[in-house]
Every structure is written in structure tokens, then in C-alpha cells.
Amino acid sequence: MPQSHAQKGLTYKDSGVDIDCGNALVRALKPLVQSTFSPQVIGGIGSFAGAYALPSGYKEPVLLAATDGVGTKLKLAIESNKLDSVGIDLVAMCVNDLICNFATPMFFLDYYATGKLDKDAALRVIGGIVDGCKQAECALIGGESAEMPSMYKDGDFDLAGFAVGIAEKSEVESTLNAKAGDVLIGLPSSGLHSNGFSLVRALLFDRLKMRFSDRLDSSSLIDTLLEPTRIYVKAFKALKPLIHSLAHITGGGIVENLPRALPSHLGARIDTSAIPKQEIFTLLLKHIEREEAYRVFNMGVGMIFAVAEENVAEILAKSDGFVLGEVVKQEGITLI
Numbered sequence: 001m002p003q004s005h006a007q008k009g010l011t012y013k014d015s016g017v018d019i020d021c022g023n024a025l026v027r028a029l030k031p032l033v034q035s036t037f038s039p040q041v042i043g044g045i046g047s048f049a050g051a052y053a054l055p056s057g058y059k060e061p062v063l064l065a066a067t068d069g070v071g072t073k074l075k076l077a078i079e080s081n082k083l084d085s086v087g088i089d090l091v092a093m094c095v096n097d098l099i100c101n102f103a104t105p106m107f108f109l110d111y112y113a114t115g116k117l118d119k120d121a122a123l124r125v126i127g128g129i130v131d132g133c134k135q136a137e138c139a140l141i142g143g144e145s146a147e148m149p150s151m152y153k154d155g156d157f158d159l160a161g162f163a164v165g166i167a168e169k170s171e172v173e174s175t176l177n178a179k180a181g182d183v184l185i186g187l188p189s190s191g192l193h194s195n196g197f198s199l200v201r202a203l204l205f206d207r208l209k210m211r212f213s214d215r216l217d218s219s220s221l222i223d224t225l226l227e228p229t230r231i232y233v234k235a236f237k238a239l240k241p242l243i244h245s246l247a248h249i250t251g252g253g254i255v256e257n258l259p260r261a262l263p264s265h266l267g268a269r270i271d272t273s274a275i276p277k278q279e280i281f282t283l284l285l286k287h288i289e290r291e292e293a294y295r296v297f298n299m300g301v302g303m304i305f306a307v308a309e310e311n312v313a314e315i316l317a318k319s320d321g322f323v324l325g326e327v328v329k330q331e332g333i334t335l336i
Contacts, residue, residue: 041139064165073226076225087125110159175245182244184304195251203288243306275322277300
């Protein structure tokens, strides 16, 4: 066949994957990622794996790991082009779980998958992950971006996160130290966090036909919904010696998550009137049965500590916590 009629060789870019764009993203990310590094981080960015030296001072160190995503909250971020905070959600969902086993977060890795890589959008998302790591006082030591045009539509992406923490073996084994008579201290959530968004979308946008720009209290609806998940690591570190056990209130709400922080023979009595009111939950309760709402959403409580009564005053003085209820001898969670 004459050279003029020969077909041009097919490239990766022709199939929808731009290697150069991916490399440009990595270069742009380097200073952001390095800003999270601690002295324990070994090497730089670009190796096949991240390296982290275990901190000293532990007698029987145990490593703990947690992984999670952001769920359909991502869909709202994409539709509204508000991408700067979902990375905070990603970090929060992982590190808030770690501390419930008395683990101090050490490092984090992320996975970003999209149909067509948009470097600027990716930088906004991963910039949020960097912010989350700084709030959690952990290092972002690695990550992966994948461009998969056959899996995602243009503009769509998904996130996954992976966090590793360290604790003393004795602390991990004593995470169920709560006792009958312990006081339950709630720490406020920053809104919905990252759970229940399929129900939220079905109610607010499909049934009630609300718009992103609708006002809810002093903010737009979309800003309220995308408020990033609060990270409780610093509060945990400051109060750790005073805490018997703690529960991250995520999917399943108080009724399903609090029992995970209690011995099997104990339960809890919760005074829901003590929870600081948030307009988003007031709105949801107008259209969702109370029982359903409390088993889907955090309802304004992002973390619960079980503590001895003599430590309550000190914890309240050192945090924005509030007395939520008490641990009781009867199994189950009672909401009043």
C-alpha cells in the first residue's frame, strides 16, 4: 500500500486517555502534596509507593486502616461545579473512623477516577484532600488518578480514600470501656456530612423541586448541602485521656453507630432536644418520618464520646460538645 494511503497508528490519546495531561496534573500537585508532609514521610512524590517511618514512643504499636468514599454527594458537587470541598469529605470519612479505635491518623492516599481528565477540576478536588489532611494532621503520601472514558461520562468522577493510623495495642483492645452511668457528650456535625444524599436528592430536588439557589437559613441550599464533613481528629487528640469510647455518626445515624462504641450488654438514652438545631434537619423532618431520619442522618451530631461523669465539665470546657445522654444497663438506643 502506498505510504500516502497508510493508516496513522492509533494512540492512547485517540482512545480518550491523555498521558500528557496526567503528567501535568502530577507536576501541579507536587507542592500541594508536599505541604502535608511530616518528618516521618520518606522520599518524595513519584515513587511506586509512599513510605512512612513509624513514630517512636509506642510500646506495642498497632496499625489501623480505614477506607471510604463520598457517595452521591459528589453528584451535587459536579452538577453545581463546586469541587473544592469534597476532598475534605473524603479525608473526614476515613480519619473520623480511625479515631473511634483510638488511632492517631498518620497518612492518607486517594484514588481519583474520571472519564476525561480535567486538570483544573482535579486540582480543585485534590486541593480539598490536601486541606482535609492538614485538618487531620496526617500526610498525603500517595494517590492515583485514572482516566477511563468507557466507564464515566465527561465531567463525572469518583473518589476513594484510604487512611492509616497508629495506636497502642492496649488502647485498641479497650475501645469498649464505656460503663453504665457514663455521660454521652455529642460534638456538633457541620450538616449532613457525607451520608443520606440519595434520600436528600430524591426529596429536595425530585419531590419538592427545590433549586440550588434556594435559601436555607443564611446560605444557599447547595452551599448547605455541600458543607464539608467536620474532622474531629484535633478534638480527639486533645481529649483522648478523658474518653472511654467514641462513635462516628455516619450512615445509620445514632441508632446504628453508637452501639458500636458500647459493650453488647449496654445501651444508651439520648435526649434529642439537646442537639443544636440545624435548618437542614428541620426541613428534612417535615417530610421524613422521625425514626427514618435518625437511622439515615447524623441529625446534627457528628461524634459521640462516652465519658466518666467527673470528666464532663473539663470536656465541655475544652470543646464545643454538649451533654447528649447517658449509657444505661438496658440494651438498645432510646431516643427521647
